[in-house]
Amino acid sequence: MVSRVLLTGAGGRVGQAILDGIGDDYDWRLLDRDPPTENPDHEFVIADITDPDEMREAMQGVDAVVHLAGDPRPEAPWDSVLRNNIDGTKVVLDAAVDADVDKFAFASSNHAVAHYETERKPDLYRTHDEFKLDGTELPRPGNLYGVSKAAGETLGRYYHDEHDLSFVSVRIGNLTKGHPPIDYERGQAMWLSHRDCAHLFDCCLEAEYDYEIVYGISDNDRKYYSLERAKEVLGYSPRDNSAHFDGDERVE
Numbered sequence: 629m630v631s632r633v634l635l636t637g638a639g640g641r642v643g644q645a646i647l648d649g650i651g652d653d654y655d656w657r658l659l660d661r662d663p664p665t666e667n668p669d670h671e672f673v674i675a676d677i678t679d680p681d682e683m684r685e686a687m688q689g690v691d692a693v694v695h696l697a698g699d700p701r702p703e704a705p706w707d708s709v710l711r712n713n714i715d716g717t718k719v720v721l722d723a724a725v726d727a728d729v730d731k732f733a734f735a736s737s738n739h740a741v742a743h744y745e746t747e748r749k750p751d752l753y754r755t756h757d758e759f760k761l762d763g764t765e766l767p768r769p770g771n772l773y774g775v776s777k778a779a780g781e782t783l784g785r786y787y788h789d790e791h792d793l794s795f796v797s798v799r800i801g802n803l804t805k806g807h808p809p810i811d812y813e814r815g816q817a818m819w820l821s822h823r824d825c826a827h828l829f830d831c832c833l834e835a836e837y838d839y840e841i842v843y844g845i846s847d848n849d850r851k852y853y854s855l856e857r858a859k860e861v862l863g864y865s866p867r868d869n870s871a872h873f874d875g876d877e878r879v880e
């Protein structure tokens with residue numbers, strides 16, 4: 629049973645969504661290289677994920693890791709994604725294996741597979757289009773940031789096979805608070821609401837799995853990512869759908 633969880637990148641947007649939803653459900657150790665902006669409700673470690681000593685220390689007594697820290701910019705330059713996203717993820721994985729951590733949930737991204745859209749857009753963002761990615765496809769990154777996320781997924785595969793670490797890559801779509809992106813069909817197709825985000829990472833901490841790749845979106849009518857694997861293996865049961873909004877207003 630997972631009790632003590634290390635949340636890297638805790639100060640960011642995804643971290644906030646997770647803590648708002650399931651902050652009371654685990655014994656969290658929050659980690660970020662930037663200090664918290666307000667008094668945190670949980671233990672907070674200021675550390676850089678590329679520092680092996682800091683990560684070894686932060687991992688003590690941890691059952692599971694939710695690894696969010698990294699450069700989230702689709703336009704991020706190679707030196708940054710190489711350091712923060714690829715090397716940083718390896719350092720966190722090494723520390724997790726040394727500390728005998730059971731489960732590792734990794735924040736991957738839609739950008740790891742963005743080039744599947746190239747020859748299909750804008751139709752695939754619309755409800756009449758049946759095309760769906762399901763997580764069994766090879767990566768087709770749309771930028772170097774996407775390459776770094778595909779590398780994180782592959783690192784996870786290796787640490788699972790080599791060290792038996794349970795690893796789930798969550799290819800997160802577009803997280804926004806309150807309502808889906810406005811006037812942005814792609815963003816509406818891959819919208820992830822805050823409450824579905826928290827619930828999905830809760831599932832990653834509770835379910836039993838070996839190595840998984842799932843999509844992290846709400847149950848949007850426009851979706852071109854399948855939610856079947858997340859539902860079947862993790863027990864994900866999303867409650868939101870971008871089709872239930874007109875602009876910033878919920879209409880259903």
Ligand SMILES: NC(=O)C1=CN([C@@H]2O[C@H](COP(=O)(O)OP(=O)(O)OC[C@H]3O[C@@H](n4cnc5c(N)ncnc54)[C@H](O)[C@@H]3O)[C@@H](O)[C@H]2O)C=CC1
Nearest residue numbers: 637639640641642661676677696697698700735737800803
């Ligand atoms: N927000 C979204 O819609 C999506 C986010 N993701 C992924 O989810 C993760 C979190 O994204 P957001 O919360 O949106 O980003 P964010 O920028 O709001 O949060 C990232 C946090 O990681 C920290 N961080 C960055 N590099 C670090 C390092 N070397 N050591 C320690 N801390 C470090 C930053 O200080 C920041 O607080 C990222 O890995 C991103 O690639 C993936 C797809 C969509």
Ligand SMILES: O=C1O[C@H](COP(=O)(O)O)[C@@H](O)[C@H](O)[C@H]1O
Nearest residue numbers: 700701702737738739801802815
């Ligand atoms: O991986 C990420 O994806 C989201 C959605 O991508 P976008 O190109 O449609 O904006 C992005 O907002 C987020 O910053 C990024 O980390």
